[in-house]
Amino acid sequence: MKTVLTIAGSDSSGGAGIQADIKTITAHGLYAMSAITALTAQNTTGVYGIMEVTPEFLANQLDCIFKDIYPDAVKIGMVSSAALIEVIADKLKEYKAAHIVVDPVMVSTSGSRLLAEDASKTLIKTLIPLAQVITPNIPETEVLCKMDIKNAGDMEQAAVKIAEFTKGAVLVKGGHDLNDANDLLYEAGTFEWINGERIENPNTHGTGCTLSSAIACGLAKGDTLSDSVKAAKEYISGALRAGLNLGHGSGPLNHMFRI
Ligand SMILES: Nc1ncnc2c1ncn2[C@@H]1O[C@H](COP(=O)(O)OP(=O)(O)OP(=O)(O)O)[C@@H](O)[C@H]1O
Numbered sequence: 211m212k213t214v215l216t217i218a219g220s221d222s223s224g225g226a227g228i229q230a231d232i233k234t235i236t237a238h239g240l241y242a243m244s245a246i247t248a249l250t251a252q253n254t255t256g257v258y259g260i261m262e263v264t265p266e267f268l269a270n271q272l273d274c275i276f277k278d279i280y281p282d283a284v285k286i287g288m289v290s291s292a293a294l295i296e297v298i299a300d301k302l303k304e305y306k307a308a309h310i311v312v313d314p315v316m317v318s319t320s321g322s323r324l325l326a327e328d329a330s331k332t333l334i335k336t337l338i339p340l341a342q343v344i345t346p347n348i349p350e351t352e353v354l355c356k357m358d359i360k361n362a363g364d365m366e367q368a369a370v371k372i373a374e375f376t377k378g379a380v381l382v383k384g385g386h387d388l389n390d391a392n393d394l395l396y397e398a399g400t401f402e403w404i405n406g407e408r409i410e411n412p413n414t415h416g417t418g419c420t421l422s423s424a425i426a427c428g429l430a431k432g433d434t435l436s437d438s439v440k441a442a443k444e445y446i447s448g449a450l451r452a453g454l455n456l457g458h459g460s461g462p463l464n465h466m467f468r469i
Pocket residue numbers: 226317318319346347348383384385386391392393406407408409410411414415416417418419420421443446447450
């Protein structure tokens with residue numbers, strides 16, 4: 211049984227965070243472990259509270275997991291402070307973790323900041339360099355490479371800039387009204403466009419969490435990064451087409467969408 215560890219925040223509404231990750235990993239037939247970085251009080255209309263775990267407690271969770279069920283892949287989602295980012299980076303190095311997917315969660319779809327202002331530098335310096343792939347959305351890409359992104363050419367330029375501070379690959383995700391949900395994978399100096407059809411569905415809460423967890427599943431199974439991203443794209447598109455409709459805001463996806 212292949213295993214995937216998610217290191218992320220808890221989303222009380224079940225649509226994003228570790229809840230999205232565990233559902234996605236389970237739907238892919240793999241076993242999910244989770245180390246929680248923060249509890250959030252949130253629903254489809256917004257984030258109403260964040261309570262971080264201490265760095266010591268996060269380290270304890272990671273020790274418990276790595277010493278007992280060694281993950282075949284690791285997905286990192288919301289990590290709200292520099293101190294927690296540093297603990298994760300130290301533990302990933304200590305345990306020589308492989309197939310690390312970093313989803314640089316900064317702001318929720320509902321507009322709440324999930325990464326402290328001063329923590330972006332730590333994310334760039336200590337965690338992103340450990341990733342096999344990072345999966346920023348357009349706003350996150352703009353923060354990481356300090357440039358506006360208005361079209362596909364900007365996405366390519368941004369991917370090259372971000373690649374300067376990571377040995378891994380960069381998946382700049384489309385969506386966010388930029389284009390027809392076409393994503394760009396930049397790996398070892400090569401661009402690969404992974405195109406998608408824009409699906410008119412207001413319920414996109416957790417799409418990034420779901421995609422990055424699905425990518426980690428592919429890597430855990432030994433698939434190439436390109437194949438893992440393409441399979442994850444199929445998965446997220448299918449989940450969006452399934453059209454789950456819950457809550458009064460931007461609702462969750464249908465994570466138990468069977469591949
Ligand atoms: N309306 C849509 N139709 C089809 N694909 C979409 C749509 N919106 C997003 N996607 C796809 O979903 C995946 C996640 O992209 P998105 O930009 O939503 O990430 P995100 O903003 O990080 O997600 P999250 O809401 O979890 O933070 C990408 O592959 C993107 O192309």
